[in-house]
Amino acid sequence: MAGQIYAGHSRCYDAIVVGAGIQGLFAAYQLAKRGQKTLLLEQFPLPHTRGSSQGQSRIIRSAYPQDYYILMMGEAYRLWAALEAEAGVKLYRPTPMLVLGHQENPKFQNYRQSIERHHIPSEAFTPQALAQKFSGFYPHGGEMAVSDLSAGVLYANKALQAVQDQFQRQGGTVHDGEKVLNILPGALVTVSTSQGEYQAKRLVVTAGPWTNRLLAPLGLQLPLQPLRISVCYWKAKGQGHGSHRSLEQFPCFLSAGLSGHAHDVYGLPSDEYPGLVKICYHHGSPVDPDQPDQLGHASAVPDVRILQDFVRKYLPGLEPEPAVQERCLYTNTPDEDFVLDRHPRFRNIIIGAGFSGHGFKFAPVIGKILCELSLGEEPFYNLAPFQISRFSTPSKANL
Known part of the structure; x- marks a missing residue:
């Protein structure tokens, strides 16, 4: 049942991911593959049509004016193919x-x-x-x-289900229909929801248009x-x-x-x-x-x-x-580039946001980047175009 917490389930995790769109799913999947005990929280019952990831199709393409996107797409194609092979589901057709x-x-x-x-x-x-x-x-x-x-067409809904299935096969836990109410930073991040309270060493926020509502109590507002x-x-x-x-x-x-x-x-x-x-x-x-x-x-x-x-x-x-x-x-975002960064103060809180209508195709790479950032690693890619510091006046009232 959506959002239900079963007796005996742990409330302490290595990682918590908030938001089960395609970016959050891939981040959680990558964390679970790295041996992290991971909880994925989603405020709506899955599957749902309230966010940005649902639908039957998305364009996948290499063509971009920006070199940094083209470089990311090389790995994205390989990771999409790996997911197809792992899940045994056709997720893409060339067009x-x-x-x-x-x-x-x-x-x-x-x-x-x-x-x-x-x-x-x-x-x-x-x-x-x-x-x-x-x-x-x-x-x-x-x-x-x-x-x-x-280029080609990605089957979006099939991709969402495939990543969720693979995440759970890696031992990941999904709680849908469970809204996050508060985030308390610390060496262990405490996440309070409509159903209970959880703690984790690291938190990844991929909450789409609800991102700023979660970040505001943490002293950060992004131009989303x-x-x-x-x-x-x-x-x-x-x-x-x-x-x-x-x-x-x-x-x-x-x-x-x-x-x-x-x-x-x-x-x-x-x-x-x-x-x-x-x-x-x-x-x-x-x-x-x-x-x-x-x-x-x-x-x-x-x-x-x-x-x-x-x-x-x-x-x-x-x-x-x-x-x-x-x-x-x-x-x-104002420049339509993504946000892939650590919180300026709370370095074990990672933010993936502002995908500006063109992030779905990059999701396998974005999930890997968010995973690496949360583990304290430095990703292969130059993340300068995606850093929070590029915005001239981010709100830092409580930083």
Whole structure:
């Protein structure tokens, strides 16, 4: 039963992880693999749709403008493959991803140059070749594309379950439906929940949009902005029995600096709903994660209208109205880079946050990094882009 504590269960652990999204699951799994007696706490009954990790699909890709992300993805692919082999579950399918943009656009050029610099398997398309190879795309503004041939689709919900299963097979303990109420720092961290009290030598906080509520009593507030994202699915015009197959072969894509769009639009082939493609705007509306359906009208981003405009211009073979609308939560940092760091004062409290809508693919590496930080080790990667100190005015009232 969710959140139930059984008689005789220990309340003292080597490590506690708060938050059972994909990042917390991988952190707990890595800790358990390292021989740490680990408790994973989740405030909602599992599985749930209240956070950022749920859903059927996510894009996995090597293509990034930033070198540090590309370097992390090399290991991420290997760790995803290792999890597939260990769990005996298919978690990924290869699908080329197109980066769309104007030849002269700096953002598009950053993608193209990084792909070339890191020798990512790719192919460049002129506007004419793009329209010929991928008949669904209409580069109405003369856009070209470069493909990431290492890309694909991750099966998100299957991945969540696979990591949880492997964590428990390593001896890890999951308590879901159990909300954390208070964290008392010390050589042994004390975590009070709706069901009881636990102690551990180290704590990892991966609580998504609820992160600052846990950090505030510890004298730290990060510049995290929860956003509600519209996840939209679209069907082909005049869709018949034969069109399902063509949409299943639809590539992943990511727009990079298209005129009239401040943020990226991205898409995935038919998967969740047969005959529908997933197309979303990489931005949303500020929201209280406990009341995700309540939006302030003044702050609401008209993301569905932006998507309708994009579909009308670039994918005219799709219906102009989404067939299905769902929602997801992002937790954004100002620079959209992650937070992977120790608490500035309490060094046995580790924070993984601000994954800004693009962290799922990195989760195996992020979990390993959080594990290493909690064990007092220095990870292989340069973590300067992810350190708390990069923010100019973090709240340190009690530090």
